[in-house]
Amino acid sequence: MMYTEDSIAKWQKDLRIYRGIKSLFLIEGNVHDIYPRFTRTEHGYAVSGFSPLSHIIYDTLNESELNPSYDFLYCNPVSGLYNPVLEVDIEPLLKEFAGQSTRYARRDNEGISYQYVVDDPLAVSAFVKTALTSNRRALKESERRPVAVVLSFASRYLQSPSHLSERETQFFMNLQVACLEARRINSLRSALFLLVDKVNDLPAWFYLNNPQAKIITIPVPDRKARGVFIERNFGLPPHEYRSGRLADITEGLRTLELRQLHSLAGENATGPGSIENAVALYKYGVKESPWESADLTERIRASEAIIKGRVIGQDRAVKKAVDVLKRAVSGMSGLQHSSSSSKPKGVLFLAGPTGTGKTELTKALAERLFGDERSCIRFDMSEYQQPHSDQKLLGAPPGYIGYESGGQLTNAIKERPFSILLFDEIEKAHPSILDKFLQILEDGRMTDGQGNTVYFSECVIIFTSNLGTFRSVRDKYGNVSKVPTISVDDNYETVERVVSAGVKDYFTVELGRPELLNRIGDYNIVVFDHIQEQAAMDIAEMKMKKVVESIKESRRIDVCVLEAKEYFLEQAKQERDKGGRGIGNMIENLFINPVAAYICDNSLSPGSTVRLCWCPKLHELSITHVDGRPR
Incomplete structure (x- = not known):
């Protein structure tokens, strides 16, 4: 397979462009991965394999294996000095550049041959300084080459970038002088490469305003880069590769993780869909995704009627919500977008008066989707009103209180990746939290305070709100x-x-974040109606039936409410402006409390019957009983 220039990542192009020109390369980001080794051919570029960054740097600077342009040295705080690419003895270079006072010892291990440990980090920096600033006149002209030194884990040479010790300051001063005074040999400048997770792990004065410094950021592989590895290693049929399905569902994975996924897929091959199942196993620790369940489609097809019996009086809202779930189950969510596979399975914004069934609908959807309403994970957004509440939700950064415990949301989604996430009364959250939802809704993933990536692509996200009602x-x-x-x-x-x-006005005008509203989608805004009179009576009747059944089951006492039923239903109509909770409070106050007091005061035994009767003339509720004790 041949590739064009467009297939090469920008950071690899930057290395090639500034080869021999810059003398300090600060490489940050995804530095512990493996990367494609592109080689130029007369028809384009071929990929000869995938290698660590140390090999990529070597290949880029030495385009000819037979006649290398640079001599290379690699170093890290643990292994010392070595050359993992060629595995040749570097002692001649050590003798050339090490001062007489520098002590080093050879220590080979199974992974690295010809490894030399230097007893003092400061001596390492002095060695680097000599290597980069030497004109190497003692060598034959044919052997004179510039030197490239690669320092891995460079930030581990210091405690804190803002509070350097005297020795640490001298360490980086040596490196700075080395880069500023690096020699040109054969028209190429000697160079130092520092590999770090983040460039600000190093002292700012070391690289700011340094004309020799070039910062290169290596991102997590994008869809194109993942596609290169997948095409070469997964052996997919041409039509499957062209569809890009695997590249889509592996969004956020590094190339090393793709290699691990390939091994996992081979070990757990189950025929059709085995790749998708392997991705679910790798990401979430489950062999089969609940979304691939054989009976899920049937459960969702029957959901509308079942949920309408549970969420009373909201038929239009229920239908709209179930339609969104049908779209998710059929795999058609977000097909209009360029990266639909990484987005959450579905998004709903439930708006309307309080107490109308928004939370109840969410629980019902969780039960239909995942078989258990406890798969609905609820977050009361009134708890996240403060400016730094996003740390509570997503995890505090290193050095801050709560870093070790992680974020409440990220921990929850790690434990239950297949779930419904309910963000209750979202308008009460601090605006900084709403910014985080932009990435979650768009990319389906988030990096927590500990640097771990959590995925939201297998969950349904539901927001509830009273926006627009006041x-x-x-x-x-x-x-x-x-x-x-x-x-x-x-x-x-x-x-x-x-x-x-009201909802649209809140996001576009009050918050000034129309992009968040766009991520949710107009169709996904589901508005709940006020509780109408018939619905209020149905809710009251359902709640009374539950109470009667509960008393029968727990106390073995029958409660007959038939002669007072009209009274309670009329009261329910009066409370409907307070929603379902208002009706529930009425049932508790006028029905449950009097019955509970009567049973307790009269020491009713199992088998008894309690009768409630409403007398309109006296405007009074009376309670009598027939004792269940044998006479």
């Missing part, structure tokens, strides 16, 4: 109060129009 009004004294924008007498079309407009 508006702020300022009186003539400057006091701000909230007044309702909708009433229980409004029809659903009015409620939907007013609430939807």
